[in-house]
Amino acid sequence: MTALRARAPWASLACLIAGCSSVDPSTTPPKLPPAPSITVGTGLAGEQILSRGLDDTPRSLDPQLSTDVPGQRLLDDLFEGLTTVDIAGKPAPGVASSWDSSADGKTWVFHLRRDARWSNGAPLTAGDFVYSWRRVVDPKTGAEYAQGMAAIDNALAIALGQKPTDALGVEALDEHTLKVRLSGPTPYLLDLLSQQYAYPVYQPVIARYGDDWVRPEHIVSNGPFVLRENVLSSRITLEKNANYWDAAHVRVQRVIYYIASDRSVQVSRFMAGDVDWTDSFPSNQYPWLKSVLGDQVVNSPYFGTYMLGMNFTRPPFKDNLPLRQALVLAIDREPLARYMRLGIYQPAYTFVPPLEGYQQPRPDWAGLSDAARHALARKLYAQAGYSERHPLRLDLESSRQDPDARHYYEAVAEGWRSVLGADVHVYEREFKVLLQELQLHKLLLFHDAWIGDYPDPYTFMQVYYTGDGNNHGGYSNPQFDRLVDAAGQEPDNVKRYRLFEQAERVLDDDAAFIPLYFYATRHLVKPYVRGWQSNIMDRNLSRYMYLLEHQRR
Amino acid sequence: MSDAHGFWRQALRRLRTQRMAMASGVLLALIMLACLLLPLLSPYDYFTPQFELLSRGPMLAGGHILGTDPLGRDLLVRVMWGCRISLAVGLAASLVSVLIGVAWGATAGYVGGSTDALMMRAVDILYSVPFVPFVIVLMVLFGRDLWLIFLAIGAVSWLDIARIVRGETLSLKQREFIEAARVSGVRGAAMIARHIVPNLIGIVIIYATLAIPTVILFEAFLSFLGLGVQSPLASLGSLVADGTSEMQSHPHLLIVPAVFLALIIYCFNYLGDGLRDALDPRDR
């Protein structure tokens, strides 16, 4: 649901220092002082204080207003929805201990825990969810992510101002039973309900303090931790919540999030021993970090795709399939991933990143030899009316705020030059300017990216739906739309996935976008931090983590 | 004018005795020559990547004597291009600021009276405007055009020169040769252009030389914030910024551009000091 969300509007501070370079993995690592070695014991550390790095200042700690990844990390510790995620990022019982659904998958009944409480000790009831969900879809709240609740009956109509908020398909049958009506079968509902916008909020504090309710002195939450201190751009401290229903199993007493927008600052702090677990690290430092820190560097697939968009409403791409295909085919994804992305990211030939049970429809051209693929690209390029005398001249518009991207795009442009003879230049724009031009469909060839909100292909597919607000290239194919619509009404997940796979083939046939690579999560983790696993949604709750005894030598 | 000739000859003699200033001048000339010639002579350009040679340290094989950058491009060529940009920004922006400053200051000082008061009041107000935020906002909002950088920095840094030039003009006005010119009918703009400004050249050269390093540093600061020139071009500031992110793994990417940046600024500062001592003996 979120393009560019991860490092988006923010990123320029990240580029203060964070460069945009990469390193040949084959070069010998430079000689530098190794990080101090750490001895890890087997017992729990006496002091359970976890220091985590955070990529940015959360723009809001109000679950219904939050839209960024740092906000999600904090809110995952502060609040809990009907469902939550387990250590592997899979949906697990949260405030609801069990649920039933009707045969058509459109009506669900959730049974809330009797011992669920707010951090001030007040009981947490089904009515709190009714209030919170009505709040998020109410246009007056101004929740940018109101569309996230679209699966619930009437949510979109309410958010568009066409229906009153009490029309929302959610009802408290009694204090501990919540009935939810959906607009269609939603196999990923349990994932959806673990998102921050579906978290409950405490009506009395909001009524009393208005916008100020999220301050440490006012906030009431229901998660494993409570907010103790919030210093903008610096540090956010959480304390264990004694009123949390599962407090007995929460081992960490205090979590301190250190905000360092600059990823190399996070690395410095990790090396200096100030931080136990970083949010990320600059990908260009990967070989060096690996050589110095070894297993403390952890990366794994992330549910996001990096790509280039093309404008379907203007020449040269409008009605010019051979040109679009030529650009798609001429890119050597494997060496780019190896050299420019250091093998952390996997090359992409399709749209939806690897997902359990989903068969990526790998196109035929992906299997061609380099020479054959280049020859085909050149043929298509010529067919589109371009030649050495009359080359394609174009700017590749990217965001200046994404420092990782610049060198990569320069390499892509160089590939097009050497294979096709096309003359493409990287032009960096300021993020807000890029956004505006994108929404006006002014740009021809542009940087794009998509990170899924929940592990389901649907969060990707809607991007290329006709008229979608995130369909920046103005792509439209009724056949694709029909397949996505059909999947939306299909309760059987296996059949849904097959429909999505067909839809992806349509995208490839149309050369709807230029796939580049799939994202990866990147963390530095001290060996004494346990109780976490890499997962494709990159959600790692402090609730499960603990520290082993350790000694730094 | 024979008096002026003697002044310049004397000044040159005094400058020659300043060993550091002379050395700085020579070094600057060498750097300028190198950054003009080396990119022409080198077999490498500043934009074509070489994937087999990413981020290599200095090596003789292949002639990458200062190593390569993260895209395998020759660092020497890129740094020389960076010097070109930084020097061009420094010279052009200083020129802008000198032109505005001299015109403003000489006019205010020569005309005097309420015009002077008004013009200097404007300078006082501008002194209170926090320029760094304004330039940052400008760069953020209206892109990274090289001309905009010249103009923005130049427009910010003319205030000091205007003040100094005004003071000098006030004292020049009392001198006999100006009186003589006035008696012979020279007036207004002609007087300023022909008689006042030529006599300000000494002091203007000093402050221009001292303004250049400030301007180069400011451009580097903007580039460091990611608000400088458009890639694949790079100024010394953006090369330093890129290098900083990899200083732990590839220190040469930081050290090489940082050394050139510091060297250029160092030389301009020494040269400016030397010129001040040579041209403005009162200060000694």
Place this chain on the structure above:
Amino acid sequence: MLRYTVRRLLGAIPTLLVIVTLAFLLLHAAPGGPFDAAKRMLPEIQKSIEAKYHLDEPLWRQYLRYLGDLARGDLGPSFQYRGTSVNEIIAQGLPVDATIGLTAITLALVVGGAVGVNAALRRGSRWDYGSMAFAVAGISTPVFVVAPLMILIFAVTLHWLPAGDWVGGSPSHLVLPAIALALPYVAYIARLMRGSTIEVLNSPFIRTARAKGLPLRLIVWRHALRPTLTPLVSFLGPAIAGLLTGSIVVESVFGLPGIGRHFITAALNRDYTLVIGITVLYGALIILFNLLADLCYAWIDPRVRLR
């Protein structure tokens, strides 16, 4: 003196007005709005957000509204951090900048002053050349090169000091940022003090004192120091205000929660109120410190008359 101060303060009002107007127009002329996001919002929600922040009103009304709020000392709500006011952000950040800035300037005065006076007293010696070469190097090396190198050496490699963060201004967290920020000022002050000390030592009254046979150290302490301070004071006025903006780099490298760091994010995110608020604050501080400098000037050198 009092009348002078009051008149200068009143004279600052139009200047501030110019600053506010310039910043306001510049930001609103920029492409992209504060609530344009990568993901497009539903129109009703966009409207409700714009109404909440009065962005749906005509520009002149927004401007008047802003001026009215400003007159009451209210800098408005921040757009990028929803639920936080600009006053609050500044109240949280300013003490950080003030602490580092004051530490840095004190350091610069003590070290720079000592180096400069010493160089003047031993004029022409190796010490003089060495310290002046060092001073030029200090001016020539950008903070954004020095600061990361200091982290690399003292935090990452030697583990002597923390790599960043603030922790309520604990001394160990203050050391590296303050030194990084102070370095160029140490250099400037050393050069300035050397120059003015030489000038004063050559002046007739000092020559008289020396002719009387007073020891040099006594002369410096008793007679020479006060007049050498004049150029220093006129340098310090703008310099203290400049420290605030100069700390943008130091803040971001060390991850300090100061104001400068918010400024660039604010401009990038079109956080209109935060950008204008910080700009106005900087303007007010520059005016204030220039006034203080002029007052000090008059106090040190009685010949200067305040007009």
